[in-house]
Amino acid sequence: MNFDLTEEQRMLAATLTRFIAEQYSFATRSSSACSPEGMSRALWRRFGELGAIGALFDPADGGFGGTGDDIAVVFECLGRGLVVEPFFGALVAGRAIARAGSTAQRTWLARLIDGEAVMALAHGEPESRYELARVATRATRTSDGWRLDGAKAVVIGAEQADALVVSARTQGALDDEDGISLFLVPRDTPGFTLTGYALIDGGRGADLTLTGVTLPPDALLGAEGEGFATLESALGGGLLALSAEALGAMETAFAATLDYLRTRRQFGVPIGSFQALQHRMADLAIELEQARSAVINAQAALDGPRLARERALSAAKYTIGRTGGHLAREAVQLHGGIGMTWELPLSHYAKRLVMIDHQLGDEDHHLARYIALGRAAPHA
Template sequence: MDFDLSEEQRLLKESIDGLLTDSYDFDARKKYQKEKGGWSKAVWGKLAEQGLLGLPFAEADGGFGAGAVETMIVMEALGKALVLEPYLATVVIGGGFLRHGGSAEQKAAHIPGIIDGSKTFAFAQLEKNSRYDLADVSTTAKKKEAGWVIDGEKFVVLNGENADTLIVTARTKGGRHDKTGIGVFLVPANAKGVTRKGYPTQDGLHAADITFTGVEVGSDAAIGDPENGLPLIERVVDDARTAMCAEAVGAMDESLKTTVEYLKTRKQFGVPIGSFQTLQHRAADMFVALEQARSMSMFATMAADFDDAKERATAVAAAKVQIGKSGKFIGQQSIQLHGGIGMTQEAKIGHYFKRLTMIENTFGDTDYHLRRVTDAGGLV
């Protein structure tokens, strides 16, 4: 099997790497965190100018018709630079719901705004005690004339503080844990009855807790079947998990690079500590963990084209397991090899570990996905 990038994919990689090299060093990131919503509108505009926000959308919708490999390339670059901008929330997740389940009218209303950078999205899914169960939904959507009335609470909504449009999971019928009776709705963030409480997360991003009190939306707000939205949710969340695996590989790659450079320059007993064989062995182990993660990220990316939903989900879960294990190992070793400086806010290495930790716990941690792989009978 050929794992080499095509000419177009190599150009994409060079383009995004060049843009982030010019726009995103660690000091610049600190400045961007202070902007409204915790990310840079100028950088977001540059991503739009280069067409990166339109990559996964069909040409008929104004995009470039790119696939999962192109998303992997972009997400890996974003991970290396610790990018704050809501590419995952808007393009991968928000765009994913529109691509996989949106009507022609919904696509026409929202995709152009994503592509030109004028509109951002947030996925309001997590609820109290729901953990990683996508079917655990107590927020309700009740019919009212031709539309719906949404009531409930969502927590830790990534980019929820700043998004223009919210994608909300809500129960249209049945009990809290039923796999049927779940709908997906497009809700304007400024709709009457929507209350948002924003805050920074541990990895430097921003999220929000959102309350919906009698929020009225039209019949055109429902994406797909409002009584059977779980398969769509699972598909899009698997896309998000795959994208985060690629982001984590980028963060691990940069963590290893930064650590090796530190070993070459930090001196102890008059010599660089990188000359000590024990530390060389640690760096080698980090490299092995990185390559294991990279391989599984590629596997998950290829799984995006699997026709069998169960097979696709198992492949993504297996990738998430390896990403979680490698991310924890590389993060811990990076901090230890940096010594005391690695524990400070001034050193960027700790911020990579924070982001890797958040990725590991988003949409299912390592133990959760290990159980999923086991329940499926393994990959083979």
């Protein structure tokens, strides 16, 4: 198995890294995060011009990438810069449209790739507790289309989105995989109420209430009742993206901590010369490499057989959650009191790592899922 990046992927990584370093300073990031929209539309278009959004999608969908390696390259760069622009929503909503969308619905992909549109996926619910098939929101057929009723919780990027992919149950029991349908819903649709709020990591989320939301027949994304496989594929890309983003954030936090230990002096010497602190950093370096291996494995498995893919994704998300939390705590402690200050970027990296652990399932959830998938493997 070849783990080397292609020349195009290396060029993309170099271009994106340089752009973030030169034009996406921490002050710029804070300005975007603290704005009413929680992002910069101008910067979003710039990312589109650079090809960073297009790299997330297959050439057949108007992009020039779309593999696990492409997704990981982009999101690792975003993690290093703590980028708040809505790449995650673009990836998961875009993958759902690319897999199941009609010709008319797929026109959103071109706007998304160019940075002219923003999209989000509204799937998680107040009582779902990370379970992908647990959908209580209902979609009912009407004489002229569909009616949606229900609620969605902590939808990342909902306030910025021009349209959302929304999951709803058209048949079956609460936890059935069969009977879940997906709908493409414009943001300004009547009956669609959004309550936005700031998240701990500088991003923004929103709770959605759908009360008698009326949609035309062509709002259905894919076949009725067959949305689970599309959701699993879309959120599989999301799991890889979050894992790669966390890897980039961890590498940056580790490098900042190492630099601090080399420059902060106590008793006339750098504190990095103290053996106890060297041991702690060595342990973190080992864990960081283990996390990278898990992400690389998930990259390679993304387009493979379902069971192997889902196990690799859960393994990566579990490893990232465990390692990210440990590295964040260690980095803050090794910086001392300054590690908790708002002015130091490190504290924001730590908060982002905590938030990533809880997106799409925390480490406990994915450890249990990995074990359950392993038990199912001989019978698959």
